[in-house]
Amino acid sequence: xxxxxxxxxxxxxxxxxxxxxxxxxxxxxxxxxxxxxxxxxxxxxxxxxxxxxxxxxxxxxxxxxxxxxxxxxxxxxxxxxxxxxxxxxxxxxxxxxxxxxxxxxxxxxxxxxxxxxxxxxxxxxxxxxxxx
Numbered sequence: 268x269x270x271x272x273x274x275x276x277x278x279x280x281x282x283x284x285x286x287x288x289x290x291x292x293x294x295x296x297x298x299x300x301x302x303x304x305x306x307x308x309x310x311x312x313x314x315x316x317x318x319x320x321x322x323x324x325x326x327x328x329x330x331x332x333x334x335x336x337x338x339x340x341x342x343x344x345x346x347x348x349x350x351x352x353x354x355x356x357x358x359x360x361x362x363x364x365x366x367x368x369x370x371x372x373x374x375x376x377x378x379x380x381x382x383x384x385x386x387x388x389x390x391x392x393x394x395x396x397x398x399x
Contacts, residue, residue, distance in 0.1 A: 268396045270303035272342045276334050286333035292368055293326060296358050299342035300372065303356070307396050309389065319386060321354065321374035328370035338362055349397040351384045352376050 280291040301311050314321075334340050341361045348355030353375045360368040376385045385393070 268303075268307065268345065270299065270306050270344045272299040272302040272344065274298060274340050274342060276336050276338050276340060278336050281336045286335055289328070289330065292328055292330075292360065292370070295340065295342055295360060296326075296344075296356075296370065296372060299344040299358060300356055303344040303346070307392065309392055314389065317386070318379050319389065320377040322377055323372050324353075324375050325373035326370070327372075328368055330368045331366045332362075334360070334362055334367050340367060346393060346397045347371065348373075349390075349393050351390065352382065354385075354393060 274295055276287055280287050280294075282288045304311050304314070339362070343359040343361065345357050346354060347357040353373060355371055355373045357371050358369060359366060375382055377383065378386070384390075
């Protein structure tokens, strides 16, 4: 399954050169990941309410072209890796079919205060997304 999230670039997200600052892309990826999970029937607020968290432990981005204030970008998100303890998402940020950035995030499962296994029902739901 691939999720598509549209984001309108805000003025505050740009730097002195008028382009989206590189740090903002991590926020875009997070918004797309939360959107992906919600569309997949796993709203993150409900997952967190159970005491299950997926903190980012690794982030990688490669920038290809700039985005600017007022433009709309499209973030393509897919679940690229899944184990009993972690998951990896892959992203493509595009504007009008032009690749702006691509990257990944890796997340460990945290249950309560410590690392743990992904609960079985969440793992099963993610398994379908990973295969789909």
